Amino acid sequence: MSASQLTISGLRQEFQEQRTTSVAVTQQCLDRISSTDTELNAFVTRCDEEALKTAAAADTRLKEGAAAALTGIPLGLKDIFNTRGVRTTCGSKILDNYIPVYDATVVERLREQGVVIVGKLNMDEFAMGSSNETSASGAALNPWDPNRVPGGSSGGSAVAVAAGQVVAALGTDTGGSIRQPAAHCGVVGLKPTYGRVSRYGVIAFASSLDQVGPITRNVEDCALLLGAIAGYDHRDSTSVDCPVPDYQASLRDGVAGKKIGLPREYFIEGLDPEVKRAVDAAIEVYRGLGADLVPVSLPHTDYSVACYYLIATAEASSNLARYDGVRFGVRHSSGGGLIDMYQQTRSAGFGAEVKRRIMLGTYALSSGYYDAYYIKAQKVRTLIRQDFIKAFEQVDLLLTPVAPTAAFRIGEKTADPLQMYLSDIFTIPVNLAGTCAMSIPCGFTEAGMPIGLQLIGKPFGEGDILQAAWAFEQATDWHQRQPTNNRKPDENSL
């Protein structure tokens, strides 16, 4: 089986039947990375040696019959997760030399399961971006067309899964950073409910919005990986002590009789016709599966992007204050005093988009503007959350596009931050509401770029959306398509 066809569920079976080993599969991934990543640039740091060691240990564990659900599975981690002893840059020059002394809770949980961590994946700097173009390591490229962005900020994670470099990956989603790249790369991505997965050890962008989630090749893998990372963590005060259901066990329950809401505000002008066509077709698939599709309204959708760019930047401006050159990271100091060192370190260490957001957020929190911006945004956030609560009184889940267009071309939106921000218009409201949502492949553009379908669930309704996603996946074959990688980068666009 080729590396790009490996799945968690498939490998578990093969490990059990001793048809392959973790070492063999890990080596297959490493070879695949070697042959593809010069072009795709999904990896920031590779952990070949450590990965093979862990794989060998996993094989022993498998032999002893002491395996956990994910023992021996080669995974990649967005470079935002603290990994003890393994460089963690968060896509930034300022953390170019940063080697954490501790593991994030999710990393710890994966390690306990005997997961093989193959390496750290490319991302927008401090998860601020929708195209991976703000990464200090340069953008990862879309495996379906290297002239296009993979989406962001978890672009490297989506690319690595789509290109068969890893079996699955973890990303984080603050305003769409799992779902949008998953959609653009034709893979499955899930943003859990706020509080479902621990944020401890995940480098913070916007603390009230950040969530960790899986990016996988199919829905079942997504359920398995979510099950492995979800659950209460006493080290994260915002994690919720609520039992983790067996997501895999309920996958096959179907959608017959389920009420699926179609929010009017998500089917608007500006939605690319090809995307609209694919989503409309998906609606028909669900109708055919016996679901009841009803129109609903989320009336405050229009304010989401503005609201998000106040709250997220305000939190970020404070979260990123610790990168001051004093205790860790890259320090720039050509003599002068303390203030000079701060200025030089932060001027050289942060990229343009991060600086823009720190300034926006600082402004929003400033005395005299706080009420008009930050407080107002919090009030709007409450209204947006209430929109969802009301909608979920009528329906079990919501169905929308993930992004207004398929993956855009590299450089297409870098000059216009506002256009870039608007590419997250359908994903941002979910983070503001704190609920869960996922992206699954639902078609392709004529140019051959994947299109994503978003399923939004009630808070802690991950089981519902996984079930609906699985039903759709069974009824369609979009997830089986793979990037052929026969396209060459345009000379002029690189």
Next chain:
Amino acid sequence: MKTRYETVIGLEVHVQLTTASKIFCGCSTAFGQSPNSQTCPVCLGLPGALPVLNQEVVNAAIKTGLATNCRIAPYSIFARKNYFYPDLPKGYQISQFELPICEQGWLDISGEELADKRVGITRIHMEEDAGKLLHDSAGGSLVDLNRACTPLLEVVSEPDMRSAAEAIAYLKQLHQIVVYLGVCDGNMEEGSFRCDANVSVRPFGQTEFGIRAEVKNLNSFRFIKQAIDYEVERQIELIEEGGKVVQETRLFDPDAGVTRSMRGKEQAHDYRYFPDPDLLPLEVSDAWIAEIRAALPELPTQKRQRYEEELGLPAYDASVLSAERPLAEYFEALVARHNNPKLCSNWVMGEVLGAIKENDVTISACPVTPELLAGILQRIEDNTISGKIAKTVFSDIWQTGKSADEIIAEKGLKQVTDTGALDAIIDEVIAANPTEVAEYRGGKDKLMGFFVGQVMKASKGKANPGLVNKLLKERLSA
């Protein structure tokens, strides 16, 4: 000139709590460990680390709030105070801003030369401390983050005090309370109880406040008094010379006894406070408050009042005995065993305090326990020994740890109350001092003391002084 101005003082006190671990992580709060040995990803502010609130800190805040008559907020919020400084690892301090845990309290202060007065407490909030900067000889600076993230309460008073003496009375009372509650060790030198004073002056009769200066770095009661006095003088002089007080932070220099402007660091900070998204709003139930209220110890003012009203002690005794919790506990244990409060008070304030001071031990380590002391007092009251002999018994107990009865028996200290035996001694004394006898009989009553002394001396202190007095009077007037 000075008499035309009224001083206005408000105080912000930082109370470092005695919890075993820090406010947002499990690191130890022990003082004086090697630099950065008590740190973890959370208090180092490493990327990705998150704070988790220590419940013991909330308990201490509620205790302090109740003891200072505050309203305990059912819902309070942690906020980030944003500023850059190398001793502040996250680039923000987690504190409370808009909704603190305690509000609207007060303390009644009193003292010699002070009119009784109620000082308002605006708020008490919880926050984390910063680390410490150490400057090396090469001109570089080093950061020690052991203290970072240790728990503090900030107690903010209303601008209700009108003199340094009132400010000191308020501070001493607050200090007494937090130490009584056991939430703070009260060590001012180590910075466990430190204060910033907001000082302004205004002409008497003016309703609005003058412009205030905030004086920092005050870590002893003496310095606080010096700093306030200096600041008041400075401001009045400035105004009299036609100048204006500017709102600023000033640092007290204890060596020079002056306050100095910190203007360089001041620059009108905008701390950009906002609710910390990493911490949930804190909800405190009525049951939680009730539980803490029920377990509150009796506080010094309550004790003082009780000692006066129920035990009948003079105000001075009551205030000395209630000043420190271990002393009050010693006294109360003694009274429980020997129900003569005034006699108990005399002994505790006299022999006990004298001896522990002389031997440099704490009251809790006093070898003459309340039980042993009660044994002495009993023998005084049943006339087995005199007060004077009792003092030697006390020091014997201090040395040996034996009981009063054992010592009295061993040393034959039992008082002589046998009239026959005393008569014989009195005969000898009268015979030996004919001149004095004649003078006494001639009206020099004062000589009675001399005769008592002689008899006591001859009995080696064992004679019952009351009886001696009585017998002497009879014999000399005969």
